Amino acid sequence: KAEVKVCTGCGAPLQTGQPESPGYTVASALEREHPVCRRCFRIRHYNEVSSVAVDDDEFIKIVSEIGRKKALVVKVVDLFDLAGSWIDNLRRYIGSNPVFLVANKVDVLPKQTNLEKVEMWLRKEVEKKGILLEGIALISAGKGYGLKHVKTFIERYANDRDVYVVGTANVGKSTLINRLIRTFGETGDVELTTSRYPGTTLSSVRVAIPNYKHHLIDTPGIMTSHRLSDLVCPKCLKQIVPDRTIDPTVFQLNDKQTLFAGGLARFDFVKGERQPFVCYFANQLELHRTKLENADTLYRKHLGGLLTPPCGDCGDHLRDLVTHKIKIKEGSSKDVVISGLGWFSARGNECEVHVHVPRGVDVSIRRAII
Ligand code: GDP
Structure with missing residues (x-):
């Protein structure tokens, strides 16, 4: 039986089939003496996080960790597909921690869109799901609109809390975090570290923010199958x-x-x-x-x-x-x-x-x- 190699960065078993899943790497990297997955490679060489998605069980283990901590939750949704990018039972996993909603991809909404009306609608939809929001921002991580608002909010409300960024796969979570790394980085070096999520094979990516005690933590996206x-x-x-x-x-x-x-x-x-x-x-x-x-x-x-x-x-x-x-x-x-x-x-x-x-x-x- 062929031996399964693991990433020397995060410990995930290496694989070449699924780019979105943990441990993905190109075949040639497997030959190296200390092979790493693409995610770890990018963190090390480019100070950049990349998307990774996991199945329900793994996801629940990871986000349930948030409920046991004092945290600020930054929930990212896709404005083009709010229903599809919502995480069911979020409150159950994150406990009573405050939630800031980042509605991403505002750039795709037609020019005549009344964004205030969209924001009100979003707030109501999320309240119907049992979550009272601490704040909300309509942004485009891709285009770089609205990042300041997110940064200011984190600075104001995080206090002694770690900031967990959560979302389903493809909502633009990594794009947002990479923007934030650069935005926070203006005030000094940002340090990226990885440490294991308890009970999983996946490492967590933690971004140390200059002048703050807290970290920004990238959580993996949950894979869904109800979106086209x-x-x-x-x-x-x-x-x-x-x-x-x-x-x-x-x-x-x-x-x-x-x-x-x-x-x-x-x-x-x-x-x-x-x-x-x-x-x-x-x-x-x-x-x-x-x-x-x-x-x-x-x-x-x-x-x-x-x-x-x-x-x-x-x-x-x-x-x-x-x-x-x-x-x-x-x-x-x-x-x-x-x-x-x-x-x-x-x-x-x-x-x-x-x-x-x-x-x-x-x-x-x-x-x-x-
Ligand atoms: P993640 O899986 O949540 O980490 O999502 P990614 O950051 O990998 O982004 C998923 C896709 O959405 C990519 O193709 C991005 O280029 C795209 N994307 C991210 N942010 C935006 C945005 O603000 N506007 C648009 N139009 N696309 C975006």
């Missing part, structure tokens, strides 16, 4: 994740018309008066309109061609569509959200829509946020 972005291949992921400001597309639809978002989701306007539906998806994802009666045939004939993603590398699980039947009442505008893909917004006229998405992907309704 979790299910597509890496190439198609680029097609569905917005990398710049979304330009919403408006479709005036008659009933018995269908919209396809690539071949990943299908939106049937089943019943109701002619009305506009606004689509918020990555600009590079193509939307196609057809008659409801032709939708099945179009899907069968053109999936992977005209209707792409998914591509041939994505696997057949994306072809197993489940129908969510939704009745929208007369009233305020509503968003029909497909986790990890985007949303359709209905303008508050009574209607019935059917949304078809791959099995396991969350579909939810909310008051329109834009």
